[in-house]
Amino acid sequence: MSAAGEPVDFYFEFSSPYGYIASRLADDLEQRIGRPLRWRPILLGPIFKLTGQAPLTQLPMKGPYAQKDFSRTARMHKLPYRHPDKFPIGTVGACRAFYWMHDRDPAAARKLAKALYRAYFVDNRNIGDAEAVLRIAAETGLDPTALGSAIEDPALKARVKGEVDAAIAAGVFGSPFFIADGEPFWGVDRIPMLEDWVRRGGW
Amino acid sequence: MSAAGEPVDFYFEFSSPYGYIASRLADDLEQRIGRPLRWRPILLGPIFKLTGQAPLTQLPMKGPYAQKDFSRTARMHKLPYRHPDKFPIGTVGACRAFYWMHDRDPAAARKLAKALYRAYFVDNRNIGDAEAVLRIAAETGLDPTALGSAIEDPALKARVKGEVDAAIAAGVFGSPFFIADGEPFWGVDRIPMLEDWVRRGGW
Numbered sequence: 001m002s003a004a005g006e007p008v009d010f011y012f013e014f015s016s017p018y019g020y021i022a023s024r025l026a027d028d029l030e031q032r033i034g035r036p037l038r039w040r041p042i043l044l045g046p047i048f049k050l051t052g053q054a055p056l057t058q059l060p061m062k063g064p065y066a067q068k069d070f071s072r073t074a075r076m077h078k079l080p081y082r083h084p085d086k087f088p089i090g091t092v093g094a095c096r097a098f099y100w101m102h103d104r105d106p107a108a109a110r111k112l113a114k115a116l117y118r119a120y121f122v123d124n125r126n127i128g129d130a131e132a133v134l135r136i137a138a139e140t141g142l143d144p145t146a147l148g149s150a151i152e153d154p155a156l157k158a159r160v161k162g163e164v165d166a167a168i169a170a171g172v173f174g175s176p177f178f179i180a181d182g183e184p185f186w187g188v189d190r191i192p193m194l195e196d197w198v199r200r201g202g203w
Numbered sequence: 204m205s206a207a208g209e210p211v212d213f214y215f216e217f218s219s220p221y222g223y224i225a226s227r228l229a230d231d232l233e234q235r236i237g238r239p240l241r242w243r244p245i246l247l248g249p250i251f252k253l254t255g256q257a258p259l260t261q262l263p264m265k266g267p268y269a270q271k272d273f274s275r276t277a278r279m280h281k282l283p284y285r286h287p288d289k290f291p292i293g294t295v296g297a298c299r300a301f302y303w304m305h306d307r308d309p310a311a312a313r314k315l316a317k318a319l320y321r322a323y324f325v326d327n328r329n330i331g332d333a334e335a336v337l338r339i340a341a342e343t344g345l346d347p348t349a350l351g352s353a354i355e356d357p358a359l360k361a362r363v364k365g366e367v368d369a370a371i372a373a374g375v376f377g378s379p380f381f382i383a384d385g386e387p388f389w390g391v392d393r394i395p396m397l398e399d400w401v402r403r404g405g406w
Contacts, residue, residue, distance in 0.1 A: 051263045060254045061376040065387055075406055076396065173264040184268055189392045193279065203278055 006181065007038040008198065011167055013175040014041055014091035014113075015128075017070040017081070018188045020121040022176035023114060024079050029191060033198045035180075039102075039110055041095045042167045043160070044175060051173050055088045073188065080122045089120075089128030093151060095160050097133050100150050101142065103159075108142060115140040209384065210241040211401065214370055216378040217244055217294035217316075218331075220273040220284070221391040223324045225379035226317060227282050232394060236401045238383075242305075242313055244298045245370045246363070247378060254376050258291045276391065283325045292323075292331030296354060298363050300336050303353050304345065306362075311345060318343040 010026060012019035023039075030037050048054060056066040067083065074081030094116050102109035119125040119136050126132055130151060134144040150156055167177075171184055178185040178194050183202065185194040197203070213229060215222035226242075233240050251257060259269040270286065277284030297319050305312035322328040322339050329335055333354060337347040353359055370380075374387055381388040381397050386405065388397040400406070 047264075051265060053262075053265075059256075061250075061371075061374055062254060062256075065374060065376070065389060068387075072406075073396075076399070168264075171264055171268060173268070184271075186268060187392070189390070189396070192395075193276075193392070196279070203275075 005035060007036045008033070008194075009040055009170075009179040010037040011040045011042050011172045011175065011177040011179075013044040014094040014116055014120065015088040016044065016175035017066075017083070017121065018073070019175040020117045021070075021074055021077060021079060021081075022188045022191070023117050025077060025188070025191060029195065033195055035198065039098075039113055040163060040167065041091070041098050041113065042172060042175070043090075043092060043095060043164050045090065046164055047168060047173055050168065053173070057087065082122055082124055084120055084124050084126070086126050086128065089126060091128060092160065093130035093133045094127050095163075096151050096156050097137060097147055099159050099163060100147055100156055101137075108140075112137055112140055112142060208238060210239045211236070211397075212243055212373075212382040213240040214243045214245050214375045214378065214380040214382075216247040217297040217319055217323065218291040219247065219378035220269075220286070220324065221276070222378040223320045224273075224277055224280060224282060224284075225391045225394070226320050228280060228391070228394060232398065236398055238401065242301075242316055243366060243370065244294070244301050244316065245375060245378070246293075246295060246298060246367050248293065249367055250371060250376055253371065256376070260290065285325055285327055287323055287327050287329070289329050289331065292329060294331060295363065296333035296336045297330050298366075299354050299359050300340060300350055302362050302366065303350055303359055304340075311343075315340055315343055315345060 010022070012023060026037050026039070057063045070083060071081045097116075098109050098113055101112050115136050116127050116133065119132070120127045125136070127136065134148050137147055138144040170179060172179075174186045176188055178190070180194060180198050181202075183197055185191075185197070213225070215226060229240050229242070260266045273286060274284050300319075301312050301316055304315050318339050319330050319336065322335070323330045328339070330339065337351050340350055341347040373382060375382075377389045379391055381393070383397060383401050384405075386400055388394075388400070
């Protein structure tokens with residue numbers, strides 16, 4: 001079943017702590033499985049509307065658990081984590097910036113995604129603010145001018161909406177979410193299972 | 204932090220597929236960590252009312268994923284699994300039987316829990332039916348007569364309610380759910396993290 005060389009889809013929401021943690025594990029995972037990850041940021045807002053879910057931290061009982069678990073899971077992986085003061089946030093600007101860059105230079109888009117995640121989950125910067133996204137793009141060595149004028153472009157908005165719709169059609173309902181050869185894996189704690197699945201070609 | 208010999212609480216709902224899988228991994232886990240597990244069946248119904256959750260299989264998108272994941276996770280652990288025709292079910296009778304037995308003979312109660320789980324998730328028997336619970340108790344070599352007359356006893360009902368209330372007070376919102384030295388771990392996929400936590404005394 002496992003198609004060597006075929007990309008594995010890696011869906012994530014920029015406001016998701018577990019998505020951030022997965023992004024920090026992604027390069028090593030890619031090496032270990034010998035298959036490229038296709039980074040695909042999504043927006044959980046419209047997905048949660050469909051599924052009737054709410055952000056984890058807003059749920060009774062699950063909220064305090066999640067809050068503790070974000071930093072505990074980060075520490076387990078020896079990753080920096082500082083829970084952002086403003087949480088969760090809307091990340092449509094971050095998403096648009098990613099796909100705009102992706103259509104020009106996928107490696108630069110991945111670099112931007114990492115910088116955005118670090119800004120939010122390490123440096124406590126509010127990446128829900130489009131200006132902050134542009135500043136972070138500039139700090140990453142990208143030219144923010146063209147991006148700045150593209151960010152409200154209807155074509156780019158439609159591009160992001162299309163990505164979210166495609167994710168929903170593929171069954172993505174959380175972050176991180178991986179799909180390998182049609183098989184879905186939800187959650188950073190499922191990376192070992194994904195890895196095993198890809199290696200063995202399922203079971 | 205890790206208190207050698209102190210029990211680790213293992214909460215589970217008899218209607219929970221991941222609880223069933225955890226129950227099949229529990230004895231090995233106990234051996235590996237060198238600490239006893241305290242089996243504590245609970246009822247997710249009242250807990251879901253508090254947290255606004257619904258049974259996994261009834262949720263859009265998450266439902267089909269969960270359905271696939273139950274048997275996939277069981278296969279990964281080389282465990283038999285047959286999704287029950289009637290699912291989910293009310294398990295208050297099973298819970299009462301467990302605690303009634305537990306207060307007389309904890310080892311027999313654990314044996315009964317395993318038999319109930321097997322009946323439901325392997326043999327497709329509806330353990331939501333109190334008569335089925337008594338039959339399974341009898342098949343397990345337990346005397347069902349005294350249990351049968353105790354199952355509607357107000358004291359036993361209060362005993363089960365007290366367990367569920369205590370679980371809620373401890374922050375338990377899912378199945379399986381482990382608490383080791385005050386640290387909570389939710390989900391069968393968190394067993395490796397729990398194990399690591401107990402070994403290292405946290406991190």
